[in-house]
Amino acid sequence: xxxxxxxxxxxxxxxxxxxxxxxxxxxxxxxxxxxxxxxxxxxxxxxxxxxxxxxxxxxxxxxxxxxxxxxxxxxxxxxxxx
Amino acid sequence: xxxxxxxxxxxxxxxxxxxxxxxxxxxxxxxxxxxxxxxxxxxxxxxxxxxxxxxxxxxxxxxxxxxxxxxxxxxxxxxxxxxxxxxxxxxxxxxxxxxxxxxxxxxxxxxxxxxxxxxxxxxxxxxxxxxxxxxxxxxxxxxxxxxxxxxxxx
Numbered sequence: 352x353x354x355x356x357x358x359x360x361x362x363x364x365x366x367x368x369x370x371x372x373x374x375x376x377x378x379x380x381x382x383x384x385x386x387x388x389x390x391x392x393x394x395x396x397x398x399x400x401x402x403x404x405x406x407x408x409x410x411x412x413x414x415x416x417x418x419x420x421x422x423x424x425x426x427x428x429x430x431x432x433x
Numbered sequence: 434x435x436x437x438x439x440x441x442x443x444x445x446x447x448x449x450x451x452x453x454x455x456x457x458x459x460x461x462x463x464x465x466x467x468x469x470x471x472x473x474x475x476x477x478x479x480x481x482x483x484x485x486x487x488x489x490x491x492x493x494x495x496x497x498x499x500x501x502x503x504x505x506x507x508x509x510x511x512x513x514x515x516x517x518x519x520x521x522x523x524x525x526x527x528x529x530x531x532x533x534x535x536x537x538x539x540x541x542x543x544x545x546x547x548x549x550x551x552x553x554x555x556x557x558x559x560x561x562x563x564x565x566x567x568x569x570x571x572x573x574x575x576x577x578x579x580x581x582x583x584x585x586x587x
Contacts, residue, residue: 360484360556361567402570409489411552425486425554429570432483432514432555433467433526433546 352420354385359427362403365396370425375418382407383414385424402429434502434510436494438485440517442524452511453531459508463538464529465546471521473568476561481568483516483525486554490514497548501530504544505537512545514555544581551578 357370379388382405390398397403406425407416418424445466453459471478498510513527528545532538557568 357486359486359554360558364567406486406489406554409486409492411493425489427486427554428556428567430551430554431557431568431570432485432553433550 354418354420355423356385356389357423357425359425361428362396362400362426366394380418381414382412382416382418382424385418386414386426397426400426400428403427404429434495434498435512436491436498437513438487438490438516439513440515442515443513443527445524445527448511448513448527449529452509452529456508456531458533459531460533461535461538462529462531463535463542464527465542466524467526467546469519469521469523469525473559476559476563478521478559478561480518480520480560482518482558482560483514484556484558485514485516489554493553494549497545497552500548501541501544505532505541507532507537507541510541510545512549514549514553516555547574547578547581550574 352375353372354375355370355372358366358368363369375388379385386397404427405412407418408423449462449464453462469481494512498512501507501510508531511529515525519525528542530538530541551574559566559568
């Protein structure tokens with residue numbers, strides 16, 4: 352399945368890209384598994400980021416959240432607006 | 434209910450007047466205005482840049498305002514948040530709420546701000562004499578939002 356991955360703030364800077372479209376192998380079905388798979392693809396900062404947050408289709412989600420074909424999954428540091 | 438994410442500055446007086454215009458039910462209007470300080474975590478800040486996640490930002494703020502409406506008897510709410518490059522003394526965020534009485538307006542306004550700080554996807558990058566840095570989230574913001582959890586509207 353194909354998933355659109357987005358990175359924001361310091362994570363975007365460290366990875367050097369705002370996002371990527373990835374083709375996932377079978378078995379990668381949660382946000383946590385997606386993160387581990389991306390780390391294996393060289394996105395090491397996803398493993399070392401402190402308090403990594405994520406969203407699936409623009410809703411905050413935990414690492415156990417399901418990921419389906421066509422989803423938009425974002426990884427980012429804790430938010431600091433206001 | 435209006436939510437606006439914009440680079441341009443805003444006129445607080447005009448925004449507050451518009452929020453309650455012609456609505457004679459409104460007996461209270463509470464607002465919060467957030468500003469850029471020139472110092473943070475012991476370092477001087479000469480400017481900051483605000484990044485956000487277009488789409489999710491609006492969605493999360495709509496949810497926060499809807500939650501506030503469900504908890505308190507409020508008539509209307511306004512959230513304006515600026516993005517892009519900002520300088521010390523600039524306005525960053527305005528939250529305003531109207532209701533019949535001050536209690537609901539104060540509480541809903543504070544609730545929206547507390548959740549905005551912990552749930553809305555904005556990130557600040559500050560320019561300091563030691564170079565640019567992304568602002569770290571504060572634990573105090575998490576505890577400010579957490580105190581609303583499990584608490585009934587009062």
